[in-house]
Amino acid sequence: MSLGFDAETWPVVLDTLTEKLKKINLPHQINNIKTFEGKVSKARENITIRQKIATYISKCSEVHHFKNGTAASRLRDQGNEKFKRKDNAGALKLYTESIICAPEYGPELSLAYGNRSAALFHCGEYRAALDDVQMALKCKYPKNIEYKILQRKAQCLLRLGSYAEAVEVLNSCQAGVDAAKLSDEKKISVMKDVNAMVLELEGLLNRTNSTERDQTNDPSPLFVNSSLPNASPKLALKSSEEKIKGRFVITSQSIEEGELLFSEEPYSSVLLPEQYSTHCHHCYRKLEAPMPCKKCTQPRYCSNACVEEGWQEYHQYECGQLDLLHSIGIGHLAVRTVLVTGLEKLVNIKQSIKGENFEYSNDDEYSRVFSLTHHVDKMQYTVTAALLATFLTKKSKFIFPTKSPSQQTEDDTDEDLVNYIGGLVLRHLCQLVGNAHAITELRESENGDVQQVRLATAIYPSASMMNHSCVTTIINQFKGRRLLVRATRSLQPGDQVTNCYGPHYRRHAYQERQDMLLNQYKFRCMCEACADLKERNFMKKFEARRCNFCDGSVIDETCTTCDKQMKTSEDYDAEIDGIVGELLNCGIQDTPGERNRIQRLEKSERRLSNILYKHNSHLARVRDMLARAYSDEGEYSLAAELTRKCLGTVSERYGTKSIEVGHELLKYTDLVFAQLNNGEQLDPILLIQSLTEARDIFALNYGENCKFVAELNQKLSLLNQP
Numbered sequence: 001m002s003l004g005f006d007a008e009t010w011p012v013v014l015d016t017l018t019e020k021l022k023k024i025n026l027p028h029q030i031n032n033i034k035t036f037e038g039k040v041s042k043a044r045e046n047i048t049i050r051q052k053i054a055t056y057i058s059k060c061s062e063v064h065h066f067k068n069g070t071a072a073s074r075l076r077d078q079g080n081e082k083f084k085r086k087d088n089a090g091a092l093k094l095y096t097e098s099i100i101c102a103p104e105y106g107p108e109l110s111l112a113y114g115n116r117s118a119a120l121f122h123c124g125e126y127r128a129a130l131d132d133v134q135m136a137l138k139c140k141y142p143k144n145i146e147y148k149i150l151q152r153k154a155q156c157l158l159r160l161g162s163y164a165e166a167v168e169v170l171n172s173c174q175a176g177v178d179a180a181k182l183s184d185e186k187k188i189s190v191m192k193d194v195n196a197m198v199l200e201l202e203g204l205l206n207r208t209n210s211t212e213r214d215q216t217n218d219p220s221p222l223f224v225n226s227s228l229p230n231a232s233p234k235l236a237l238k239s240s241e242e243k244i245k246g247r248f249v250i251t252s253q254s255i256e257e258g259e260l261l262f263s264e265e266p267y268s269s270v271l272l273p274e275q276y277s278t279h280c281h282h283c284y285r286k287l288e289a290p291m292p293c294k295k296c297t298q299p300r301y302c303s304n305a306c307v308e309e310g311w312q313e314y315h316q317y318e319c320g321q322l323d324l325l326h327s328i329g330i331g332h333l334a335v336r337t338v339l340v341t342g343l344e345k346l347v348n349i350k351q352s353i354k355g356e357n358f359e360y361s362n363d364d365e366y367s368r369v370f371s372l373t374h375h376v377d378k379m380q381y382t383v384t385a386a387l388l389a390t391f392l393t394k395k396s397k398f399i400f401p402t403k404s405p406s407q408q409t410e411d412d413t414d415e416d417l418v419n420y421i422g423g424l425v426l427r428h429l430c431q432l433v434g435n436a437h438a439i440t441e442l443r444e445s446e447n448g449d450v451q452q453v454r455l456a457t458a459i460y461p462s463a464s465m466m467n468h469s470c471v472t473t474i475i476n477q478f479k480g481r482r483l484l485v486r487a488t489r490s491l492q493p494g495d496q497v498t499n500c501y502g503p504h505y506r507r508h509a510y511q512e513r514q515d516m517l518l519n520q521y522k523f524r525c526m527c528e529a530c531a532d533l534k535e536r537n538f539m540k541k542f543e544a545r546r547c548n549f550c551d552g553s554v555i556d557e558t559c560t561t562c563d564k565q566m567k568t569s570e571d572y573d574a575e576i577d578g579i580v581g582e583l584l585n586c587g588i589q590d591t592p593g594e595r596n597r598i599q600r601l602e603k604s605e606r607r608l609s610n611i612l613y614k615h616n617s618h619l620a621r622v623r624d625m626l627a628r629a630y631s632d633e634g635e636y637s638l639a640a641e642l643t644r645k646c647l648g649t650v651s652e653r654y655g656t657k658s659i660e661v662g663h664e665l666l667k668y669t670d671l672v673f674a675q676l677n678n679g680e681q682l683d684p685i686l687l688i689q690s691l692t693e694a695r696d697i698f699a700l701n702y703g704e705n706c707k708f709v710a711e712l713n714q715k716l717s718l719l720n721q722p
C-alpha cells in the first residue's frame with residue numbers, strides 16, 4: 001500500500017531493526033520475559049527502537065489530511081458544471097468530494113450539502129436528498145437562499161409520502177421568501193410554485209391518512225444464551241482438559257440444516273483501507289451520499305449517527321493518523337480493540353490483570369476478548385506494540401486525556417500506564433493471528449460471477465469459540481458488521497459445532513492442511529478428515545485411475561474399494577496427458593461447427609471413462625467440453641444427460657450443498673428449459689427438484705436476497721411451483 005510519502009514501510013523497518021537487535025541478543029531477552037507488559041517495556045527502553053519509532057511516527061505525520069475550503073469550493077463549481085449538463089452521477093461524486101474536504105465551519109460545507117441534495121433528488125434518492133437538506137440547514141445554509149432548499153425539502157417529503165410534514169415545511173418556506181429580499185416579480189413566481197404544491201399536498205392529504213414508511217428493523221433474532229452470548233440457546237460452551245481442544249461449542253439439542261447458530265456484532269473491527277471510498281467507516285454499509293469526519297478527510301460515513309458513534313468510540317484518537325495505522329496491518333485492529341474498550345475500563349481492571357485474576361465472565365465482554373487464545377509471540381509484534389503505545393501517547397489523547405499529546409511522559413507512573421496499555425495491544429496482536437474474522441461482502445462482477453470480497457477484519461468473541469475442523473459444519477454470512485452463522489448440515493445433541501479456519505478438506509490435501517494449521521495456529525488437526533487414513537486421500541480420488549475389477553478409485557496402486565493391486569503404467573499416464581493436452585491445446589472447445597469436433601470429443605470421453613475413475617477431474621473436464629459442444633449444436637438432451645454426470649463429480653468434490661453444485665444445477669436446468677422450448681415432452685419432476693435444490697443452495701451460501709434465488713424462484717413460478 002502506498003503511504004503517500006517516501007518512507008520505508010513498517011515491515012521493512014521491522015526487518016532491519018530485528019537484524020540489528022539480534023546482534024545485542026535483544027530478541028532472545030524479550031522472548032524470555034513472561035508478561036506482555038514486560039516485553040513492551042523492555043522494547044521501549046532500547047534506544048535504537050525508541051529512535052526508529054520516533055522517526056517512523058513523525059514520517060507518517062508528514063502527510064496531512066486537513067480540510068481545505070478552497071478545494072471544496074472548486075470541487076463544488078466543477079460539480080455545478082456537470083449538474084448543468086444533467087450529469088447527475090458525475091455531479092454527485094464531485095459534491096461528495098467537496099463535502100469531504102469542506103471545513104467544519106464556514107459556508108462551503110452547507111453549500112456542498114445543498115447542491116448534493118439537488119443531485120440526489122434528480123437521481124430519485126429522496127431519502128438521502130432529505131438527509132442532505134437537513135445537514136445543509138444544520139450547517140447554517142445562507143439565509144437569502146434558504147427558501148430554495150426548503151422547497152426541495154418539501155418535494156422530498158412529498159415523494160416519500162410524508163404529506164403533512166411537507167405542508168409544514170412549505171409554510172416556513174413562505175417566511176424564507178420574505179427574508180430573501182427578492183424582487184417582487186421573483187417573489188410572486190416563487191410563491192406561485194409554493195402555493196401550487198400546498199394545494200397538491202392538501203389534495204393528497206385528504207385522500208390518504210399519512211402513509212407511514214415501515215421501518216424494517218433487523219429481522220435477525222437476538223439470542224439469549226447464558227453460557228455463550230449471541231448464540232442459539234441450543235448451543236453450549238464446554239471446556240476440556242485437553243490442551244488442544246480448550247473451550248469449544250457443542251449442541252444441546254438437535255439442529256436442522258440451515259438453522260441460525262450465531263448472530264453476533266463484533267467486539268471491535270476495522271474497515272480495510274481499500275474500501276474507504278465505498279463503505280461506511282463505522283458500519284460498513286455501502287455508501288450512497290457519504291458524510292465526512294468533522295476534522296479530517298480520510299473516513300466516510302453513511303450517516304451522522306455513524307459519524308458520532310465512530311468519533312466517540314475510536315476516531316477521536318485516530319483522526320488524522322490513519323496512514324500510520326494502515327501501515328501496521330492487523331495491528332490496527334489490536335489498537336482499535338483497546339480504544340473501544342476505553343481507558344477508564346482498562347484502568348479499573350489493571351490490578352486484577354496484573355494479579356492474573358481477570359477472568360472470563362459472560363457479563364464482561366472485554367473479559368471474553370481478553371481470554372481468547374493467543375499464539376507464540378514474535379519480536380516483531382513486541383516492537384509493533386511498542387510503536388502503538390508510543391503513538392497513543394504522542395499522537396492521541398487516549399492515555400493522557402488532559403495532557404497535550406506532544407508533552408513528554410517522563411514520570412514513572414506514566415511509563416507504567418503506557419507499558420500496561422502497550423502490553424494489552426501486544427496481547428491482542430498475538431490473539432488476532434488465530435482469532436480475527438474477515439467480514440466479507442458478496443459482489444457481482446461484470447460477467448455475473450459472485451465473489452466474496454473482504455471488507456473488514458473483526459473480533460467475534462462467541463463465534464471464536466468454535467474449534468477448527470477441515471470438515472466444516474457451518475457457513476458464515478454478514479449483514480453489515482453482524483455475523484450470522486448457519487448450520488450446513490443437521491446436527492445431533494452433543495455434536496461439536498466447528499468452523500473451518502481456511503484449510504478445507506475438499507480444497508486442500510491432507511499434508512497441505514496440516515502445514516497451514518501448524519504454521520498459523522500451532523496445532524495438528526485430528527478432525528474426521530485428518531484422523532481417518534482413507535479420508536486423508538480424499539483429494540487423490542480426483543486424480544485416480546479406474547479399478548478394472550470394481551470401477552472404484554485406484555490410489556497409490558491399490559483400489560480403495562476392493563483393495564486389489566493395480567500397477568500404474570507409464571504408457572497410460574502418457575496417453576491421458578496426450579488426450580487432455582490435445583483437447584486443450586487445439587482450442588477445440590471454442591470452434592463450434594467443426595464437423596468432427598463432437599466425434600473427437602466423444603471418442604476421448606469414451607476412452608477416458610474407460611481408464612479413469614468416474615470422478616477424475618480430467619474426465620469431468622472433457623465431459624464438460626462435450627456437453628457444451630452438444631449444446632452448441634442444439635443437442636440439448638445429450639448435453640443435459642452429460643451435465644448430470646458432471647454434477648455427480650462436482651457434488652463428490654465440493655459437497656452437495658456447495659456453491660459449485662448450485663452453478664452446475666443452473667447449467668443443467670438451463671439445458672432442460674432449452675429442451676422444453678424445443679417442444680420436447682418431459683416429465684418436469686426432475687427439473688422442479690433441481691431448481692428447488694439450486695435455490696436452497698444459493699440461499700444457504702449467499703442469503704435469500706441474492707440474485708440467483710430471485711432468478712430460480714421466477715423459473716419455478718413459470719412451472720407453477722411455489
Ligand SMILES: [Zn+2]
Pocket residue numbers: 280281282283284285301302303306
Ligand atoms: Zn454507517
Ligand SMILES: [Zn+2]
Pocket residue numbers: 293294295296297298299315318319320
Ligand atoms: Zn477524522
Ligand SMILES: [Zn+2]
Pocket residue numbers: 469470471513525526527528529530
Ligand atoms: Zn483436519
Ligand SMILES: [Zn+2]
Pocket residue numbers: 547548549550551552559560561562563564
Ligand atoms: Zn476395485
